[in-house]
């Protein structure tokens with residue numbers, strides 16, 4: 042462990058590389074001497090003088106180009122906790138900002154995330170929320186933890202395991218979300234070494250044994266790629282890259298074979314511009330066959346922690362598979378240092394850089410927003426801490442919106458979680474989901490890289506059942522709050538909506554229905570007292586709107602013979618219907634509204650019987666809408682379609698022959714025709730077979746043109 046024995050000169054060497062301001066350098070030195078004095082006589086468990094620890098923490102921070110305040114805070118981070126310090130004097134000497142940083146790190150040091158103790162839980166909450174004030178607290182804390190992990194060998198085994206577990210649960214994910222890959226990856230490897238030493242050394246050993254062979258292959262591949270890019274004048278740099286032991290362990294853990302992983306060689310290509318990234322990719326793909334489905338464009342679609350790069354896997358030389366990353370130098374900087382790359386990239390102004398760092402953190406990092414959102418919701422502290430730990434920090438699937446935005450979700454999340462994350466309104470009106478072009482149920486478990494499309498319907502509502510489906514606290518809370526919005530109110534609103542929709546459908550003027558005399562009869566009949574009760578009963582499905590309307594209005598449809606009722610005519614029209622992304626699925630035409638080719642249609646997912654196609658205005662859809670999906674017609678129909686027509690006349694004369702001849706004139710087949718009413722005038726119901734909507738429309742026009750016909754309408758049963 043020689044590398045821990047560094048001096049202030051080693052640190053200052055690194056500092057000189059990028060901090061040019063003499064005053065700032067003097068302040069760093071001052072902090073060092075102060076800390077050295079305060080820690081005098083204290084030793085680490087490793088046997089070294091205590092000051093080596095703060096020195097190493099600061100040195101780690103120079104590798105991500107931390108600003109001087111951060112370095113000073115790192116040097117001083119343990120003095121308030123461990124030494125006799127006059128707080129006022131400290132603030133005077135190092136300034137309020139440094140004091141706050143040190144104080145923040147000290148408080149974070151007291152956190153132990155895996156306890157049930159309520160007091161501590163409340164305390165964590167404060168700290169986690171507090172980090173939104175200055176993200177540098179977390180960065181210093183990460184460096185502190187990294188050095189402690191490097192020297193963990195000196196602590197008892199039980200503590201080693203506990204610390205390592207905490208690192209995997211909290212600190213490595215934090216580093217990941219801040220995009221500080223360097224620190225994340227070392228933290229993970231160190232934790233694995235203490236948690237599963239056998240596995241760790243086994244992987245390390247295998248990597249070592251094959252290293253020479255892999256190095257040669259990588260070198261040769263590198264040469265070939267360099268030649269290729271040079272030939273096309275793309276300036277670049279190529280790095281072989283080592284896979285971390287932890288990432289290999291992770292893949293093994295997911296059931297992959299070791300040989301599959303260590304055979305996988307990795308290259309990283311750095312170029313000047315985004316355009317060169319794509320050019321380089323094209324050249325590489327033209328020379329080396331890419332492995333299907335392994336290409337990822339994180340340039341067009343950056344990860345939520347701002348990571349950008351192109352990823353592809355190709356069959357390289359000697360049949361080896363190569364994982365290739367292509368990115369610009371700036372993207373590489375962000376990939377390695379995450380938000381800390383602000384320090385490296387913005388040349389001027391220390392305080393401006395820090396402000397950038399903070400604003401990027403709060404505005405661009407999804408996990409930060411989520412923590413803030415969670416802290417504003419009404420959940421118990423324990424729930425809060427668990428959500429942060431399980432959902433925000435240990436998020437590990439990425440899914441895409443159809444537009445390509447990346448949404449990060451916890452493992453096990455469902456499309457409903459996704460919908461609520463996109464927007465509460467989207468969540469609340471979700472009626473169906475398409476993942477990668479396939480219809481899936483609402484409780485489908487989302488996988489990495491799924492493309493998720495949510496179908497919504499303005500009049501749809503959340504269902505209580507959803508509470509059992511969603512995995513995220515955010516979605517659960519939004520659903521709960523929807524329902525706590527007074528259930529009665531929701532039912533009343535919904536009842537009114539259902540009733541009036543039905544009235545419009547039956548062409549009954551709404552004011553007519555609400556006429557006092559009418560209502561009295563309705564109230565009496567249903568044994569209720571007022572309109573609110575009526576709406577409530579309808580909204581809560583106690584009474585169907587139609588039955589309520591029928592109290593005052595005769596339902597004509599009930600009297601007519603249902604001539605089609607028992608004829609189930611489901612023609613297999615699969616070939617004419619396109620269900621987004623699905624090839625082979627049973628599709629049938631709904632017998633209630635009988636859509637014809639060209640109608641606006643909606644698919645309804647039946648239980649175990651494929652998809653039924655309805656007209657989009659079919660009233661039977663209203664109660665089914667959470668299972669509706671988008672479907673469309675094929676351009677070249679091969680089937681003929683049934684349609685039911687209701688023909689009203691202003692005569693009692695028998696016009697059947699006349700209607701029949703008008704119909705056959707335009708080659709429409711009549712499959713049945715029947716007189717269904719003769720009280721004042723004759724009304725007919727006719728079933729025809731047409732090619733498409735155009736054909737049908739032509740028929741409707743022709744019939745309407747007959748002098749004795751007052752109306753022709755398509756029926757919905």
Ligand code: MN
Pocket residue numbers: 094118119185
């Ligand atoms: Mn420390």
